[in-house]
């Protein structure tokens with residue numbers, strides 16, 4: 001039988017350059033502590049604890065019973081799903097997309113974010129990726145043979161990249177660029193002017209602009225995040241990735257979509273039709289249900305729950321002397337490490353001393369060092385219990 005060392009030596013060059021997926025590594029550490037009998041509270045991955053709304057489950061149940069849904073789905077997604085996306089998008093952002101060729105269904109936005117690199121990068125091409133950032137931008141670039149160039153997100157710039165600092169030889173090789181606001185992991189929101197800058201920079205340099213808007217519906221105080229397509233001209237060079245995961249508590253269902261420039265969407269479709277066979281029709285039908293206007297009340301309930309948790313946790317963290325960066329969006333808190341501790345050290349203190357799993361900031365890239373991330377996606381009683389444990393921490 002082939003052993004672990006042998007298999008490692010057989011991994012592709014690109015795959016062997018990657019660290020273990022951040023949340024897979026955290027799971028291993030967590031399970032080790034759980035096996036010692038510790039009652040662990042997981043505030044690491046952004047995986048909503050609230051169940052998927054009942055009407056969505058019922059739509060899936062009905063659709064799953066229909067044999068016509070048991071065969072291969074279409075590669076770009078059911079027309080009715082794409083139409084529901086286009087109507088939702090228009091209601092939410094006041095921007096029109098043609099379901100025929102400007103919208104594609106995804107097996108979760110992570111899948112589309114990964115595949116877009118295969119569609120457009122040749123070996124040696126550069127992808128501009130935020131750091132700290134969702135790990136997939138970086139790893140998918142490497143797997144596609146590209147070179148990630150990190151755009152540092154600094155607190156003094158409200159965690160927005162400074163395009164003027166990118167060297168011209170890098171810009172010349174750059175094919176795609178990712179932005180993600182509301183931002184994971186920092187929670188920062190972008191302004192209209194910042195999005196305008198991103199569109200201007202991408203157009204000027206002929207770079208495909210990829211906007212990751214997975215957290216568009218997680219906001220407070222009715223401060224709704226905008227889409228990159230609210231900027232005139234964005235359709236010339238942009239694609240935007242959306243997810244039903246966080247809005248409707250559907251992380252396990254694996255459904256999302258991309259909208260944008262029809263040629264970019266078509267490039268993504270070409271790669272997808274070569275490597276996957278689309279989203280189960282019954283799940284798309286459940287997705288159509290999720291995108292109806294009457295489901296907005298469930299998204300609103302989520303927002304209220306998250307907002308309550310956020311207030312509670314921010315005040316406890318401040319009480320114990322921790323500095324927290326937070327915005328009115330996402331369910332993440334981006335917390336500064338106590339003096340003298342690295343991100344890994346503080347995460348281990350949380351895990352080993354008080355049984356709480358948080359995500360070390362450097363897991364999102366080297367500019368995340370100095371921070372750790374708390375995800376408010378555990379039930380209220382667990383958040384309460386976590387707050388009590390944090391109060392006892394001596395930092």
Ligand code: MLT
Pocket residue numbers: 023044045046047110184375
């Ligand atoms: C996160 O916690 O950063 C995300 O939920 C991870 C993911 O979506 O894969």
